[in-house]
Amino acid sequence: MTPAIRADLLSDTLTRPTSGMRAAMADAEVGDDVFGEDPTLRALEERVASLLGHEAGLFTPSGSMANQLGLRLHVGPGEELVCDSLAHVVRAELGAAAVFSGISSRTWVAPRGLLDPRQPLELMITGVGPYQVCTRLVVVENTHNFGGGTVQPLAAIRTLREATSGAGVALHLDGARLWNAHVASGVTLGDYGREFDTVSVCLSKGLGAPVGSVLVGSTEHIAEARVWRKRYGGGMRQAGVLAAAGLYALDHHVERLAEDHARARRAAEAFAAAAPGSIDPATVETNILVMDARVAGWTGAALAAAAAEQGVRLYAVGPTAVRLVWHLDVDDAGTDLAIDVLTGLLGHPHR
Numbered sequence: 001m002t003p004a005i006r007a008d009l010l011s012d013t014l015t016r017p018t019s020g021m022r023a024a025m026a027d028a029e030v031g032d033d034v035f036g037e038d039p040t041l042r043a044l045e046e047r048v049a050s051l052l053g054h055e056a057g058l059f060t061p062s063g064s065m066a067n068q069l070g071l072r073l074h075v076g077p078g079e080e081l082v083c084d085s086l087a088h089v090v091r092a093e094l095g096a097a098a099v100f101s102g103i104s105s106r107t108w109v110a111p112r113g114l115l116d117p118r119q120p121l122e123l124m125i126t127g128v129g130p131y132q133v134c135t136r137l138v139v140v141e142n143t144h145n146f147g148g149g150t151v152q153p154l155a156a157i158r159t160l161r162e163a164t165s166g167a168g169v170a171l172h173l174d175g176a177r178l179w180n181a182h183v184a185s186g187v188t189l190g191d192y193g194r195e196f197d198t199v200s201v202c203l204s205k206g207l208g209a210p211v212g213s214v215l216v217g218s219t220e221h222i223a224e225a226r227v228w229r230k231r232y233g234g235g236m237r238q239a240g241v242l243a244a245a246g247l248y249a250l251d252h253h254v255e256r257l258a259e260d261h262a263r264a265r266r267a268a269e270a271f272a273a274a275a276p277g278s279i280d281p282a283t284v285e286t287n288i289l290v291m292d293a294r295v296a297g298w299t300g301a302a303l304a305a306a307a308a309e310q311g312v313r314l315y316a317v318g319p320t321a322v323r324l325v326w327h328l329d330v331d332d333a334g335t336d337l338a339i340d341v342l343t344g345l346l347g348h349p350h351r
């Protein structure tokens with residue numbers, strides 16, 4: 001029999017709506033959003049746009065759709081975007097930029113996904129006529145998922161913004177977990193958001209809503225994205241029930257992300273003590289911990305399977321790398337269990 005999972009650290013997308021959130025959804029005032037008549041959805045779009053310092057917002061069913069709508073606003077078929085090689089838009093959106101928008105992508109390699117503005121600036125090519133692909137967009141991810149929840153420094157973003165705007169290259173922020181970056185760094189959402197032409201944020205990760213993301217940008221960009229969302233089949237009707245969950249999450253679940261960050265750091269310290277070299281706790285800035293199990297002789301898949309046997313689920317994100325993600329449904333007891341199980345496994349090298 002498969003053992004029951006008692007601490008599920010696979011992803012922060014696993015969260016289930018709380019009873020307060022479900023009550024807010026049940027009470028939501030709704031209308032047909034394709035006709036622009038859902039007041040709750042409109043309120044969410046306006047609130048998120050204003051938080052991020054932008055004119056308008058568009059609700060989408062997923063972060064991938066919000067990103068893909070954003071990318072196509074800036075890059076035409078046969079033109080390119082550049083981003084780091086671990087970015088979600090190139091690693092986990094199944095080639096959508098190429099499939100739907102004919103976009104070419106090039107990447108730079110960034111340890112932990114940490115932004116060094118010199119790297120995109122070296123990669124970008126503009127104004128080279130019909131001989132080389134023209135760079136139209138740089139994508140930044142904050143926090144960086146596969147990089148281990150890395151927070152991008154505002155100074156690096158500002159340096160990039162200054163150089164790219166001079167070169168006529170747009171900036172898109174994949175801010176699926178921008179809430180975590182804001183809580184960890186104290187930088188306001190608006191200070192991050194205003195440096196970008198478009199920003200996508202997710203409500204369904206650490207914030208705990210069951211569905212939904214928002215793309216923000218200028219009024220013109222969002223009007224164009226609304227047309228493309230309908231074309232992609234993403235026009236929704238009484239989606240105010242979903243927006244109500246997002247509004248509830250903004251009221252109740254942003255500041256509490258600090259608890260997830262503290263639990264992730266506590267676990268990182270325990271893992272570093274049990275298997276020195278597997279993780280540097282100082283790099284665990286938010287709710288994601290990516291550790292290298294190689295030092296204790298484990299492959300990622302073997303460690304994930306052994307942990308699951310003892311009730312802890314995590315994700316093998318590479319041959320020897322595993323990822324653990326803290327969220328609303330993992331408390332101190334779940335964290336203690338994860339620490340006990342993993343320090344036990346890491347302390348007994350796997351040969």
Ligand SMILES: Cc1ncc(COP(=O)(O)O)c(C=O)c1O
Binds near residue numbers: 067089204
């Ligand atoms: C950084 C990042 N961007 C975008 C997404 C896409 O979100 P969705 O799964 O809602 O399409 C994810 C999902 O995990 C993510 O981690």
